[in-house]
């Protein structure tokens with residue numbers, strides 16, 4: 087029966103493959119001509135996107151089939167394909183289309199009109215097997231497509247995350263398709279597919295909302311290594327309108343140049359900096375007072391009240407530089423009016439003087455040639471405007487404005503604050519004298535904790551000149567990456583439990599609509615802040631305006647290993663239960679005690695053995711920070727990482743070195759929880775004694 091099914095699906099795959107090639111050819115022909123107007127340009131952009139999507143969809147083009155209780159048959163795949171006949175049902179349903187949803191969510195209890203779900207396994211353009219799941223029978227364990235899922239989970243790891251569109255589970259699918267109108271915070275234990283969900287959600291949102299594709303989506307991850315690990319998922323799903331970054335790399339042109347202590351990371355992550363920096367930047371504004379400007383050899387005094395009024399209206403709701411531009415424009419206007427008025431007064435005085443002279447000589451005060459009371463020489467409106475333009479273009483006036491209201495470099499402005507204890511005490515009175523001393527003692531290069539402060543200052547100062555936007559055309563992600571002030575359609579944060587309050591502010595600035603998906607595990611938090619609940623972690627940034635969701639099943643770590651995590655989680659102060667492991671690897675975790683002197687040798691031997699056992703897969707080593715360097719020297723061909731660095735990654739086998747040493751690190755129990763849960767198959771522990 088299966089042979090027939092394979093044959094049947096092969097026929098369908100051949101049909102879909104041919105149609106894909108045909109559509110790609112048609113699109114290529116359409117894309118060969120140039121756009122003549124903006125409308126055509128945007129149409130071509132969409133076609134180009136579609137073309138790329140089709141080209142990339144060669145692997146796993148068709149992976150599912152839905153048989154309706156009414157006898158209907160629909161196939162689900164990586165992209166949607168239409169037949170020639172536009173009115174007919176699509177040949178292939180895109181996995182993100184609403185009609186494909188039952189593939190991920192239908193169960194025997196909630197059949198959604200289906201009689202059967204079929205998973206189709208393929209290699210390239212060959213169907214290698216099918217898994218049928220009747221939905222009209224008795225209720226099953228609740229896993230969707232269990233056979234296909236367990237086969238996928240048991241596969242060797244390549245070192246890069248792959249797409250899982252064929253085996254997404256219902257609780258994951260619910261989050262992927264959730265509304266994107268406000269912040270959604272997803273709590274999930276290790277291996278529950280948080281990263282999978284976050285990335286597939288990006289693909290879903292870009293497919294569903296054109297606006298997000300136009301504005302790009304930002305994906306924030308904890309480290310460059312992690313970004314590299316997930317880097318192939320979205321391109322494989324055909325998505326390019328995505329910028330991936332860490333909080334450290336979000337500011338164009340600014341690099342983190344040094345490590346910082348946990349104490350300073352904690353101090354600099356506090357929400358108090360936002361109002362402190364606002365107060366500081368406000369203090370940089372010029373004070374109101376009369377202004378004395380020179381124009382055409384004459385001095386003009388602008389009264390303090392006029393300056394105060396112009397200043398107040400310029401500053402309202404604007405950044406420092408934007409307010410400066412608005413004020414300068416007003417000043418040009420005021421000065422032009424003052425020049426015109428002074429000229430008028432002068433003319434009047436001249437006229438009065440002339441009449442005096444005439445009176446003294448006993449002449450009547452009738453108008454005389456060129457000196458009538460209609461005061462010839464008073465500037466017309468156009469002339470005042472022209473004068474204002476000349477004032478606006480005048481380098482001398484620009485110098486005057488610069489001296490009175492200087493443009494500022496955000497980096498310099500922040501350095502001036504962080505290096506000055508008196509200023510810090512004035513603007514951040516919540517900091518203790520010891521904390522201020524610790525901040526001011528830091529070297530001038532930037533650390534990770536400085537980046538959100540710098541971003542806040544850059545935002546409060548604003549751009550010096552408007553119109554720095556890059557020219558239109560080219561991929562949207564490139565524009566977004568280059569501009570600090572880019573507003574994204576959506577932001578996805580992975581390992582969100584690590585974000586400090588100030589890093590959250592940095593996210594909000596990039597997404598004022600608050601269309602944000604944050605996934606993480608509060609129990610894996612290792613950052614310097616002390617949050618142990620999501621409510622605490624996001625209180626300063628989001629208040630209580632966010633929606634919570636949860637993932638409860640662990641797909642990565644086998645049951646044998648998850649069983650070890652309960653006590654570790656309890657020591658980490660967690661109130662959560664570890665997620666339920668979906669599978670067992672049949673391999674008991676092992677533990678070897680060695681002397682400290684034997685440790686490096688034993689580690690090398692264990693790595694050698696694990697690599698042999700997991701040939702074609704991956705092995706990773708996690709150790710306390712203090713031992714990493716020494717181990718890297720002896721363990722070649724495998725990553726040797728701290729628990730923090732291992733966050734989000736996975737290997738077939740993990741060698742955990744000195745678990746007690748990891749537990750003794752700051753937030754070490756959380757770190758140990760991370761380290762224990764990185765393997766998909768086997769966990770070995772080397773415990774030094776003495």
Ligand SMILES: Nc1ncnc2c1ncn2[C@@H]1O[C@H](COP(=O)(O)OP(=O)(O)OP(=O)(O)O)[C@@H](O)[C@H]1O
Pocket residue numbers: 235238239247248250253254255258274275276277278279280281282283607641642733734735736763
């Ligand atoms: N529905 C699924 N089908 C197939 N594989 C899945 C599915 N969900 C998760 N996985 C796999 O489980 C592993 C863990 O997923 P992921 O890295 O997204 O979990 P996580 O919750 O982010 O974990 P952690 O918090 O430990 O980093 C990955 O190998 C992923 O491909």
